[in-house]
Amino acid sequence: MSEHKKQDAQHQGEFPVRRREMSRRQFLSYTLGGAGAFMGAGMIVPMLRFAVDPVLQPKVEAAWVKVVEAAKITEVPTSFKFKVHQVDGWYESEPELEAWISKDKEGNIFALNPTCKHLGCTVNWNGSPEFKDQYYCPCHGAHYTADGKSLAVAPAPLDQYDLKVENGFVYVGQLGPNKRV
Template identity: 80%
Template sequence: MNEHQSHEADHHGEKPKRREMSRRQFLSYTLGGAGAFMGAGMMVPMLRFAVDPILQPKTKAAWVKVVEEGKVTDQPASFKFKVHQVDGWYESDAELEAWISKDKGGKVFALNPTCKHLGCTVNWNANPEYKDQYFCPCHGAHYTSEGKNLAVAPAPLDEYEVKVENGFVYVGQLGPNKHVK
């Protein structure tokens, strides 16, 4: 019989003794737990800082007066307007652009000039090959007067919400194009 088997035979009927924790194990567990608690205490504010903007409700863009309604025709025209932006502690007045015209029913609508292919700026009647169309000089994307994508771009131009009040055209939130199906 080897030493291990003889040792088991001697203690066969006895309850096994509970091993006590050594001082070294106690200190390791205590310091590890305290370190984990302090680490979690530092991580919670960082996680809240990262996640909090996602949990905040989205605010709609304010209405901005752009042009008199009488200046809007069935031919798209570019109009610039300023929007006040607050980004953290930085405030700025960004200048944006909209191509505003009337559709076949006489209703005013406004398109964002950012090409849906790679983000270049489109212009109306900028290329003689594509008469009466928006054209992107970067990669040849072109769109109808209502913003429908004809080539290269994967989606139509985005459209601003529009309202006409007291003879002026106001633009609001930017969203997907509603004129094109």
């Protein structure tokens, strides 16, 4: 009767269970592949963290920097240099920046950034005899009014620093778009 059961089992689609064994080659491949992936992840994760961490840090507003005494400011724009503490990712530096500071006709003090909006050259007040009482860019001939309004070549006005006067001194802060024009 046992032969009869075997034949019935084969006719119904049941086969005896066969065990699959892992060969030595497969075992070594899996083991070495897993260990290699673990070591690779151990090297890549710190590199990714190093690259991405500065991007995830919250951005801070520029600190106020004391530049000059308010009594020294006139209606004629004057260039003043100042240093700021700057952190770019993991690199810290203290670059020297420049601002053209002057008073308007009402006596309000304002500060402009001397970077030309055309191609980034540095503009100067009365830099060309052709354009008297204007900021002039020697690179491509862009020129601006005393308020920083573009008159030729440049697509936008000069940027303006936030500014405050405290205890007789002028402080500059965050650089932004020109609010005067």
